[in-house]
Amino acid sequence: xxxxxxxxxxxxxxxxxxxxxxxxxxxxxxxxxxxxxxxxxxxxxxxxxxxxxxxxxxxxxxxxxxxxxxxxxxxxxxxxxxxxxxxxxxxxxxxxxxxxxxxxxxxxxxxxxxxxxxxxxxxxxxxxxxxxxxxxxxxxxxxxxxxxxxxxxxxxxxxxxxxxxxxxxxxxxxxxxxxxxxxxxxxxxxxxxxxxxxxxxxxxxxxxxxxxxxxxxxxxxxxxxxxxxxxxxx
Ligand SMILES: NC(=O)c1ccc[n+]([C@@H]2O[C@H](COP(=O)([O-])OP(=O)(O)OC[C@H]3O[C@@H](n4cnc5c(N)ncnc54)[C@H](OP(=O)(O)O)[C@@H]3O)[C@@H](O)[C@H]2O)c1
Numbered sequence: 001x002x003x004x005x006x007x008x009x010x011x012x013x014x015x016x017x018x019x020x021x022x023x024x025x026x027x028x029x030x031x032x033x034x035x036x037x038x039x040x041x042x043x044x045x046x047x048x049x050x051x052x053x054x055x056x057x058x059x060x061x062x063x064x065x066x067x068x069x070x071x072x073x074x075x076x077x078x079x080x081x082x083x084x085x086x087x088x089x090x091x092x093x094x095x096x097x098x099x100x101x102x103x104x105x106x107x108x109x110x111x112x113x114x115x116x117x118x119x120x121x122x123x124x125x126x127x128x129x130x131x132x133x134x135x136x137x138x139x140x141x142x143x144x145x146x147x148x149x150x151x152x153x154x155x156x157x158x159x160x161x162x163x164x165x166x167x168x169x170x171x172x173x174x175x176x177x178x179x180x181x182x183x184x185x186x187x188x189x190x191x192x193x194x195x196x197x198x199x200x201x202x203x204x205x206x207x208x209x210x211x212x213x214x215x216x217x218x219x220x221x222x223x224x225x226x227x228x229x230x231x232x233x234x
Pocket of ligand 1: 039041044046063065068089095114165216
């Protein structure tokens with residue numbers, strides 16, 4: 001809207017133009033949606049978060065495969081959400097850098113670090129560079145992303161960091177055959193739980209919240225029910 005009245009306009013019209021401009025800015029302010037960035041948004045729990053949020057948030061969707069993000073992005077845009085697709089491999093420093101660069105813009109108010117994958121082999125059978133990739137994806141990425149998102153959230157005194165863990169975070173030392181030993185995955189998810197809970201205390205005196213949004217035991221996308229996910233309360 002052009003809010004600048006010209007000198008030849010009658011005074012009433014100039015006032016009306018300014019009032020309309022102010023009203024427009026007020027309505028724009030009321031209508032603007034907070035921006036949420038969700039990792040692992042192309043399937044499972046991340047896709048469920050995206051569907052839940054699309055009613056009243058704009059979204060940045062992150063996963064490795066852009067083609068798997070495009071379809072849900074188109075679907076979510078029909079709800080009125082503005083949706084960005086950001087392909088990145090969070091098991092690599094380059095992928096993490098692509099997402100932290102986006103977060104450094106300071107406009108994301110809800111970060112959901114959900115992307116993760118399990119390593120099922122006994123430690124002695126895991127290749128050394130696989131160790132780095134699994135720990136980077138499951139433990140380092142949530143920390144780096146939170147670090148990049150926090151300055152913008154703290155400056156706005158508003159925001160939330162949500163991580164997705166696993167029941168296996170609490171499984172150390174158990175010998176249940178239904179919980180095969182996954183040293184790296186259990187260690188990374190335990191780190192994520194400790195990180196998130198400690199961060200929650202660190203920001204407790206601000207308008208920013210941190211919470212483990214979900215620590216599932218076993219849930220599949222083919223399930224008839226949505227996974228149990230949570231958002232921090234104000
Ligand atoms: N489902 C369960 O029963 C269960 C149980 C315990 C914990 N969890 C945790 O819950 C979270 C989501 O699980 P889910 O079952 O919904 O997973 P999922 O259906 O396998 O989806 C994983 C998502 O993460 C993305 N992803 C995987 N590796 C990535 C990488 N290196 N970089 C960026 N994105 C990556 C995948 O997309 P691309 O493949 O295109 O990258 C996909 O969008 C994970 O953190 C998982 O550990 C799930």
